[in-house]
Amino acid sequence: MAFLGVGDALDGQVNPDLQVNPGDIVEIILENGDNIVHNLAIPDFSVQSPDVQQQDTQTTVKFKVDQEGVFAYFCAIAGHRAAGMEGKLIVGNPPEIVGIQAQDLSRSPDDLPGPLNRSVPENVRLDLEAVEVEGRLADGAAYTFWTYGGKVPGPFLRIRVGDTVEVHLKNPATNTMMHSVDFHAVTGPGGGAVFTQSKPGEETMFTFKALNPGLFVYHCATPMIPHHISNGMYGLILVEPEAGLPVVEREFYVMQGEIYTQEPFGTKGRLTFSEEKLLNERPEYFIFNGSVGALTDLHPLTAQVGETVRIYYGVGGPNFTSAFHVIGEIFDRVFDQASLTAPPLTDVQTTLVPPGGATVVEFKVDVPGRYILVDHALSRLQRGLAGFLIVEGPDQPEIFNGTPTDGSGH
Ligand code: CU
Numbered sequence: 133m134a135f136l137g138v139g140d141a142l143d144g145q146v147n148p149d150l151q152v153n154p155g156d157i158v159e160i161i162l163e164n165g166d167n168i169v170h171n172l173a174i175p176d177f178s179v180q181s182p183d184v185q186q187q188d189t190q191t192t193v194k195f196k197v198d199q200e201g202v203f204a205y206f207c208a209i210a211g212h213r214a215a216g217m218e219g220k221l222i223v224g225n226p227p228e229i230v231g232i233q234a235q236d237l238s239r240s241p242d243d244l245p246g247p248l249n250r251s252v253p254e255n256v257r258l259d260l261e262a263v264e265v266e267g268r269l270a271d272g273a274a275y276t277f278w279t280y281g282g283k284v285p286g287p288f289l290r291i292r293v294g295d296t297v298e299v300h301l302k303n304p305a306t307n308t309m310m311h312s313v314d315f316h317a318v319t320g321p322g323g324g325a326v327f328t329q330s331k332p333g334e335e336t337m338f339t340f341k342a343l344n345p346g347l348f349v350y351h352c353a354t355p356m357i358p359h360h361i362s363n364g365m366y367g368l369i370l371v372e373p374e375a376g377l378p379v380v381e382r383e384f385y386v387m388q389g390e391i392y393t394q395e396p397f398g399t400k401g402r403l404t405f406s407e408e409k410l411l412n413e414r415p416e417y418f419i420f421n422g423s424v425g426a427l428t429d430l431h432p433l434t435a436q437v438g439e440t441v442r443i444y445y446g447v448g449g450p451n452f453t454s455a456f457h458v459i460g461e462i463f464d465r466v467f468d469q470a471s472l473t474a475p476p477l478t479d480v481q482t483t484l485v486p487p488g489g490a491t492v493v494e495f496k497v498d499v500p501g502r503y504i505l506v507d508h509a510l511s512r513l514q515r516g517l518a519g520f521l522i523v524e525g526p527d528q529p530e531i532f533n534g535t536p537t538d539g540s541g542h
């Protein structure tokens with residue numbers, strides 16, 4: 133069952149898009165081409181035609197459209213809409229059709245502080261600000277993120293083992309939600325979350341001593357916690373060991389997250405959060421550093437042939453374990469589970485990173501070209517999860533040589 137367009141541009145189209153402009157008076161003639169009763173309803177404009185009972189009978193509806201948007205028209209006879217009698221009335225150029233150009237909130241992977249280079253513990257102050265802000269989720273799609281500092285992930289924090297840390301969390305009065313922070317680097321109840329539940333307009337603080345070196349996730353721990361995390365409230369804190377880490381040419385900061393929208397993946401416009409999908413663990417989007425394309429088109433990782441790359445990699449999640457892999461490279465060293473005191477694994481293809489967990493990987497880039505960061509659960513590539521590492525320098529035919537073929541294999 134369907135509506136068929138009659139005449140002009142609509143002729144023969146099944147359930148045609150009806151494009152009109154705001155302020156238009158719209159007239160739709162419904163002709164029954166069937167021997168079953170049908171009608172036409174557009175509830176957003178209080179339109180409900182009489183039933184057309186027999187073949188070749190007609191009815192007409194006439195109404196004014198005053199509001200831009202995409203609206204459903206359908207047959208209101210029981211079961212007919214579900215059977216296919218549904219189309220779109222498009223008024224003007226609504227964001228669902230033309231898309232929204234929202235600001236980029238994604239964190240650049242080279243946005244992290246360098247090594248501390250100090251041999252003694254200090255008193256350190258860390259300031260975090262909760263920022264609720266609309267940003268670009270994908271091309272043409274906007275989403276209201278909850279963030280630390282206005283970007284996703286939150287700032288990369290770097291301290292040294294033995295430091296005494298004073299954490300301040302500010303929740304501006306312009307926000308709508310309570311927020312907090314739980315550092316996995318903290319020894320103490322809630323990782324700090326019990327001292328930092330902050331209403332809009334409040335600032336809270338606590339102190340902790342960094343007892344264990346490593347790379348740790350921090351995240352908001354205000355109920356419903358997975359809602360706050362999925363909306364973007366996560367980051368990494370590196371607690372450097374006493375001797376620091378060996379110097380490498382490139383350090384990067386990458387985090388994986390999930391976005392649960394009511395609208396299907398790829399929808400344009402202003403997308404909205406789905407609690408049902410969150411609780412069912414059915415994300416529409418998987419993202420590196422806050423948005424689709426953050427680490428491909430917008431902020432790819434770059435290096436030169438011969439350099440050693442270190443990636444600080446964490447999973448905000450909140451739900452999915454990442455099988456972290458770089459297509460075309462082998463990790464020379466993996467600090468498994470982000471332990472910096474155990475000896476690293478060597479020569480690893482793919483490494484598991486659980487939600488609320490992290491890893492540190494290092495590898496020398498020997499051959500120029502484009503390498504792709506993925507979660508090797510590759511269906512997630514189709515839902516936005518990819519990053520590029522672009523390596524420049526002279527070809528190395530003794531390591532890698534051949535003629536490119538069509539298509540991008542793996
Ligand atoms: Cu929060």
Ligand code: CU
Pocket residue numbers: 314316351488
């Ligand atoms: Cu946690």
